[in-house]
Amino acid sequence: MDGKTFTQLDWDDLRHFLALATAGTFLGAAKRLGVEHATISRRVLALEMRLGRKLIDRRGRRFVLTSDGEKVAELAATIALQAAAIEQLGRTGTTDLRGHVRISAPPALSSMLLARPLVDLRRRHPGIQVTLVGEKRFASLNRREADIAVRLSRPEEGDYVIMKVGEIGFHLYAAEDYLSSIPPEEWTFIGYDESMNAAAQQIRLLEIAAGRPVALRSSVLEFQAAAARAGGGVVMLPDFATEQSPGLRRVEEEAALTRDVWLVVHSQIKDVPAIRSVVDALKSAFRR
Numbered sequence: 001m002d003g004k005t006f007t008q009l010d011w012d013d014l015r016h017f018l019a020l021a022t023a024g025t026f027l028g029a030a031k032r033l034g035v036e037h038a039t040i041s042r043r044v045l046a047l048e049m050r051l052g053r054k055l056i057d058r059r060g061r062r063f064v065l066t067s068d069g070e071k072v073a074e075l076a077a078t079i080a081l082q083a084a085a086i087e088q089l090g091r092t093g094t095t096d097l098r099g100h101v102r103i104s105a106p107p108a109l110s111s112m113l114l115a116r117p118l119v120d121l122r123r124r125h126p127g128i129q130v131t132l133v134g135e136k137r138f139a140s141l142n143r144r145e146a147d148i149a150v151r152l153s154r155p156e157e158g159d160y161v162i163m164k165v166g167e168i169g170f171h172l173y174a175a176e177d178y179l180s181s182i183p184p185e186e187w188t189f190i191g192y193d194e195s196m197n198a199a200a201q202q203i204r205l206l207e208i209a210a211g212r213p214v215a216l217r218s219s220v221l222e223f224q225a226a227a228a229r230a231g232g233g234v235v236m237l238p239d240f241a242t243e244q245s246p247g248l249r250r251v252e253e254e255a256a257l258t259r260d261v262w263l264v265v266h267s268q269i270k271d272v273p274a275i276r277s278v279v280d281a282l283k284s285a286f287r288r
Contacts, residue, residue, distance in 0.1 A: 009050060011083075014076045016043035017055065021065060021073035022145050047072075080144045081268045098127035099274035103282070105150035107134030108221035109168075109261075112240055113285045114150070121281040128274050141266045147275060149264040150282065152200075161270045163279075166261045166286025170201050172208065172251035173225075173242060174234040179249060188215040190224050190235040204257045205236045261286055 019029040020040055030037045048055050055069035065073060105114060110132055118130055133146065141149060141160065155162060174187075191214045192202045206214070216227050221241060228235040229247045236257070242248055263282055269275050 010046070011079075013043045013047040013050065014072075014079065016040050017047050017069075018073060018076040018080055018144065020044060020056070020063075021069065021076075026063075077144055078268075081266055097125040097274050097277055099272070100129045100131065101148065101274055101278045102131045102133065102144075102146045103148045103150065103278065104133050104135055104146035106152065108238065108241060109150065110134040112243075114282065117281040117285045118278075120284075121277060125274075125277060128277060130278065141264065147265070147269060148278060148282065151262045151264055152259045154260070154262050155264055158264075159267045161265045161267050163263045163283075164260055165263050165283050168259050168261055169239045170204070170236050170257040170259070171239060172205075172234050173237050173248040174228055174251060175231045175247060176249050178228075178231045178233070179251070185212075188213050188233040190214070190216040190218075190227050190233045192224075193217045193219050195219060200259055201236050201238075201257055208236075 016029065016033065016035075016039065019032050020026065023029040023032055026037050026040050029040045033040070044056060051068075051072070053068040053072075054066050055072055056063045057066055103114075111134070114132065118132065122128065122130065141147070141158070152168070154164075187209075189205060189209045189212060191205050192199065194217075196202045196219065216224075216232050218224055218227075221237070224235045225237055225241060225248065227233070228237075234251065235248075237248075242250070263279060265275060265279060
């Protein structure tokens, strides 16, 4: 890869490789870019040939990034951030905001708190397009998996602008009939599956259960609430979720759990007008 033989990189090749590294599958990358599966494979192969380096190790339908692939993905993500900032800066003004903004946020919070402020934003600025991905994992802002992340844990490191925008209270809830007919020592509980064992609300639920069975588990908060309404046990819910779940009574004697809500934006795009507008809209969701 010396200066005499190296050919100029094609940004589209890098863009397709970054989509693959971010999505984790050829199909996911193809969906993200709106192209065919074969296009991703062809572009990645072209990039490998230009660099003279193997970037992915294909294992049937799966792949892993090589060490060179990891380095290229990291560098390509930085380029993508800068390109996005330049592109949006060139297309936007204070009165005519345009651009696509991708948000990562916990699923239940997304559907119950963020829909209204984002719809209101679109009415004010129809040139802004928003993609909201509901996911429990932490999306990588460095790899452009998202432009803005809403998180219940503060990131420990990274070139980010981090803002605390609110707090969410959690309490125990159950159906009225369940609480009146089942003594506390015989309660069963409804919680998350094993993928959420490290979540503060799940840890608190297990502490309160104190050996009593967690008989129903689900990664879907709406199912947990529905199971509690049906008399399936006692559940720990964020207080905002119960506004859409009538028929549940708060168990007042148990201490609440409070979690901070954080907005995270990569510092390189924090001043892009469309990004600032979406951040302001998300902040408004937690001022109500």
